[in-house]
Amino acid sequence: MKVQKAVITASGRPKMLYPTADAFQRAMIPLVDVDGMTKPIIQIIAEQAIDAGITEIAIVCSEKDKEQYISAFETLLSVKCEKQSEKLAQMLSMLTYTVQPEPVGYADAVYRAKDFVGDSPFLLLLSDHLYISNDKEKNCASQIMDLALKEQCSVSAVNPTREHLVQHYGTLTGDYIASLDAFKVTKILEKPSITTSEIELLTPGLRAGFYLCLFGMHVLMPRFLDILKETKETSQYITSALQTLADSGKYFAKNVNGQRYNIGIKYGLLTAQMALSLNGAERDEMLFLLSDTLIKDKRNA
Numbered sequence: 001m002k003v004q005k006a007v008i009t010a011s012g013r014p015k016m017l018y019p020t021a022d023a024f025q026r027a028m029i030p031l032v033d034v035d036g037m038t039k040p041i042i043q044i045i046a047e048q049a050i051d052a053g054i055t056e057i058a059i060v061c062s063e064k065d066k067e068q069y070i071s072a073f074e075t076l077l078s079v080k081c082e083k084q085s086e087k088l089a090q091m092l093s094m095l096t097y098t099v100q101p102e103p104v105g106y107a108d109a110v111y112r113a114k115d116f117v118g119d120s121p122f123l124l125l126l127s128d129h130l131y132i133s134n135d136k137e138k139n140c141a142s143q144i145m146d147l148a149l150k151e152q153c154s155v156s157a158v159n160p161t162r163e164h165l166v167q168h169y170g171t172l173t174g175d176y177i178a179s180l181d182a183f184k185v186t187k188i189l190e191k192p193s194i195t196t197s198e199i200e201l202l203t204p205g206l207r208a209g210f211y212l213c214l215f216g217m218h219v220l221m222p223r224f225l226d227i228l229k230e231t232k233e234t235s236q237y238i239t240s241a242l243q244t245l246a247d248s249g250k251y252f253a254k255n256v257n258g259q260r261y262n263i264g265i266k267y268g269l270l271t272a273q274m275a276l277s278l279n280g281a282e283r284d285e286m287l288f289l290l291s292d293t294l295i296k297d298k299r300n301a
Contacts, residue, residue, distance in 0.1 A: 001152055003121050003145045003219055006054040007113040008045060010061045010127035011100045025065050026263065027127035028072055031273050034132075034280030037084055040072070041263065042127050044276075046091050049123060052141035057091070058098045058116040059127075060109045066097045105236025107228060114225045121148065121221050129216035130272045132279050133258040140217060140258040147182055148219035153250040155182070156242065157215035159260060160206050166197050168265065169213035170239045172253055173203045174246075183212065183253040185246040190239040212253060215260050 010027045027042035039047075046057055059069065077088055098116055100109045110124065123141055131140040138146070140157060148155040161169060170190050174183035187200060197211050206212070224245060231240040245251045261272035277286035 001121060001149060002053070003123055003148060004053065004055045005117060005120050006046075006049040006057045006123040006125060007098075007110065007117065008042065008049075008057060008059050008125045008127050009106060009109045010042060010059050010065065011103055011109050025061070025068060025127075028069070029263070029269065031130075031269070031276060032280075032282065034276055036281040039084075040076070041130065042069075043088065043091060044130060045125055045127065046095070047087065048131060048139050049125065049141055050091065050094065052123070052139055052145055054123060054141075055094060056096070056116075057094050058096050058113050060098045060100055060112050062103065063099050063101070066099060069097065105232070107232035107236055107238050107241070110238055111225060111228050111232055117222055117225060119222050121219060124218040124220055126216040128262060128264040128268075130261045130263065130276065131215070131217065131256075131258055132261070132275050133256075135257045140215070140256045140260075143256050143258075144217060144219050144254045147180065147252060147254050151180070151250060151252060153252060154218065154220045154224055154245055155252045155254055156185070157217040157256040158183075158212040158253045159215050159256060159258075160210040161213035163194050163197060163209045163211060166194060166201075166211050166213060167191050168262070170237070170242070171197055171201050171211050171213050172242075173201045173212060174253055176203075176205060177252075180252065182255070185242070185251050185253050188239050188243050188246065190235075190237045212255070215256055216262070217256070217260075 010025060028040045030038050030040055033039050033044050049057060073092055077085055096116060098112050100112050133139045144155045144157045168191065170188060171192050172185050172188035174185040176183050192201060201211055203212050224241060227244045228238060228241040261275050262268050263272050274286065277283065
């Protein structure tokens with residue numbers, strides 16, 4: 001089994017990014033990538049998937065956004081430098097679009113990719129999350145793809161997350177399997193309260209006040225979409241289907257050696273840009289800008 005297909009959901013327009021998000025898709029907001037090149041967010045995400053071995057990518061979006069993506073990428077291709085154009089052209093040759101007619105939730109958006117996925121396992125990514133690996137040899141997607149390949153099962157990426165943030169993420173618990181350095185998932189809830197997390201989602205071995213929260217990245221077997229079909233009518237999230245997956249067979253969570261950056265929350269874009277720059281070719285320049293800003297701020301205090 002090889003994971004060669006990726007699905008990127010990109011149909012939402014968060015209120016946090018208005019009025020920008022009302023004019024064009026948030027995934028087309030440009031950031032400076034680790035290579036020092038300015039790119040739309042969705043291009044950064046797609047290139048990471050390609051680096052992990054993905055050869056086909058479906059973007060799930062509205063009909064209006066599909067036309068905007070096509071137009072924007074055509075414009076980008078005509079103005080980028082030669083090095084950028086080559087990478088962008090490679091990505092576009094792998095790209096297809098799947099339309100979600102109405103923005104009725106994440107679960108429905110994922111299910112819209114069923115025809116694209118077919119009988120293949122697939123990598124699922126969010127267009128509002130950027131990922132930075134601490135492993136210089138393997139990016140975040142590669143880490144969970146390796147485990148999914150080894151165990152021939154679905155794998156979700158997770159990170160230990162402070163308790164005051166669990167309300168933003170799907171949160172899970174499970175039994176740690178040392179030989180796999182992963183957790184066999186037993187329970188998962190969507191955006192639980194701190195109280196619910198304390199009662200139902202404590203995971204032995206984590207620091208006090210931390211929980212295993214979804215990273216916004218999964219490798220899923222095709223049968224997951226059959227499960228999702230049964231649950232998406234009652235939930236806009238995929239966590240109900242993931243719970244069914246956990247109850248019915250082998251399903252692991254991998255603590256990824258890396259970080260996720262949610263661009264849809266307050267200061268999300270700023271934090272993501274700093275993280276990319278501090279982990280990339282222009283680290284020194286970003287450090288200078290940050291220190292210079294702090295010095296000026298101190299003088300004005």
